[in-house]
Amino acid sequence: MHQELETAFLTQLNPHLGLVQRVCRLYGRQAEERQDLQQEILYQLWKAYPHFRGTAQFSTWLYRVALNTALTYERQRRRRPVAEPLEDWVRTLATPPEGPEAEQLRVLYSTIEQLSAVDKAVVLLYLEEQPYAQIAAVTGLSVSHVSVRLVRIRKKLEQTRVGAEAR
Structure with a gap:
């Protein structure tokens, strides 16, 4: 058929x-x-x-x-945005660091991966140096809730860092 x-x-x-x-x-x-x-x-x-x-x-x-x-x-x-070839300097930005910084970044990213979807978004925007008001607007949280979440996320990251150093 x-x-x-x-x-x-x-x-x-x-x-x-x-x-x-x-x-x-x-x-x-x-x-x-x-x-x-x-x-x-x-x-x-x-x-x-x-x-x-x-x-x-x-x-x-x-x-x-x-x-x-x-x-x-x-x-x-x-x-769709117009695709343009990457400049050489952009490619060097994507090269991961080596040495002790690489291990710290690996631990940071593995910890961030364990966060909830909203917490990941908050961390990403915070690391991109967005103001709390912008983070709140993007995530739908209130500004005070963004602040509270960041404090809790910092504590989680700190606990993970201390745990990683103890190993």
């Missing part, structure tokens, strides 16, 4: 591949984008083919699916 469906799909699709390519040329800016879009359109066509009833011409149905896919792709592309 699957083989028959695939054969019928390819038989109807092959004469209309030019339509798909034209849609891709119109909505894809670069060759890589056009290839990605074409792959997505073909995937969506294949996924929707079992629901094709034949009430409209195949080319009409194909255009509808292809254009809807292209428009969705375009909306998603606009939302």
Whole structure:
């Protein structure tokens, strides 16, 4: 059954591949984008083919699916930031430190991993030097609750540090 469906799909699709390519040329800016879009359109066509009833011409149905896919792709592309290659100095920032600092960071991160999701967010924002008001706005906590959580988190981190040094 699957083989028959695939054969019928390819038989109807092959004469209309030019339509798909034209849609891709119109909505894809670069060759890589056009290839990605074409792959997505073909995937969506294949996924929707079992629901094709034949009430409209195949080319009409194909255009509808292809254009809807292209428009969705375009909306998603606009939302994504433009990818730019990393500068060399950015790569050096990602290099973890070595020596005693590396062990301290490893312990810190392993301790942070054990915190609740909200506490992790609070710690992240605190380490990013965000003011308490900003931390509260992002997490949905009150400013005083942020302060209380940070005190509790510091105690947990301190206990973990003392425990790690005792080992």
